[in-house]
Amino acid sequence: DADVTQTPRNRITKTGKRIMLECSQTKGHDRMYWYRQDPGLGLRLIYYSFDVKDINKGEISDGYSVSRQAQAKFSLSLESAIPNQTALYFCATSDGGQGSPYTGELFFGEGSRLTVL
């Protein structure tokens, strides 16, 4: 099983619908992130969280909200989806360099492809 699991993996929805993307991890990491990937733009940070009580906006948080339900769970919501939110969404975790070696790299889920019609 994957260490960072995203559900759903694929979703097609209509404009105005509420969508939730869920992320759970078994790595025991405190830090969790949501990114979106668009062709030609790379990955851009939506929100990040360093623990259950810590939520921070990233570069492109407008139109999104998050919930950190537990250390292992971090959900991304689109309250009213619009077509330009069509993208590949990644959840990622990091140990903040507490592990060995102390690189603190991001561990990614397999991605959730969202299409908003």
Next chain:
Amino acid sequence: AQKITQTQPGMFVQEKEAVTLDCTYDTSDQSYGLFWYKQPSSGEMIFLIYQGSYDEQNATEGRYSLNFQKARKSANLVISASQLGDSAMYFCAMREGSSNTGNQFYFGTGTSLTVIP
């Protein structure tokens, strides 16, 4: 200003040859980390290699090496003896701050590498 710049949208390399993927970065922090990720057509993000800003030696991981030129703020990825399985999108990323204090990761727009048989 872009934090991470990858100027090669697409690259081709002959199988068994070496290839260099360019990455330049912009930061005023003294402590930072540089990462390369591989994204095959299946979509997952695979961590390849890490270079810390205080590391004096260039990082190496198997056929991957990172050519770190601090004064030029460049962190090029070198893949030796290319294989067909190396065909993928490659992303350069930077974490500003140390591994336990830095929070945001910045990604480049990626380079699509195609290995020709």
